[in-house]
Amino acid sequence: MPSYRITITIGALRPGVKPEQVLPAATEAAAALTTVEAFDLGIVAGAPRIVIRFTADDESVARRVAVHVIQATHAVAEALHPKLTRRDGGRWYVVR
Numbered sequence: 001m002p003s004y005r006i007t008i009t010i011g012a013l014r015p016g017v018k019p020e021q022v023l024p025a026a027t028e029a030a031a032a033l034t035t036v037e038a039f040d041l042g043i044v045a046g047a048p049r050i051v052i053r054f055t056a057d058d059e060s061v062a063r064r065v066a067v068h069v070i071q072a073t074h075a076v077a078e079a080l081h082p083k084l085t086r087r088d089g090g091r092w093y094v095v096r
Contacts, residue, residue, distance in 0.1 A: 001055045003037060003087040004062040004095070006030070006069050010048040011078025022077050023050050029072030030054050033065050047080075059086065059095050 010022055027039045030052045038053040052069055056062035066084045073079040085092040 001057060003053060004056050004065070005051055005053040005085050005087075005092065006066045007049060007051045007083045007085070008070065008073055009044070009080040010050060010073070011080045013077045014075070017076045022073065025076045026050055026052055026069050026073045029069045030065055033068055034061070062086065062095060
């Protein structure tokens, strides 16, 4: 089964949300629909960025998972510049 990942830059938090709540919210959203392979939080160019890696049967399913993760993330923080990619061999390619 192919691996996909959704990468989201995190903007302002919603009122009352703590920074440590963002990654679990996104991860739980993905896990509700598919198998989560990995998740990470990093700082890129001074901005927090989350990455959720998951499996999906095809790009259509991966898009649905990505939308669900983006919506869950947007509920707790600004979800900026989401990007869905698919792994093919050792490289990641943007899913359009």
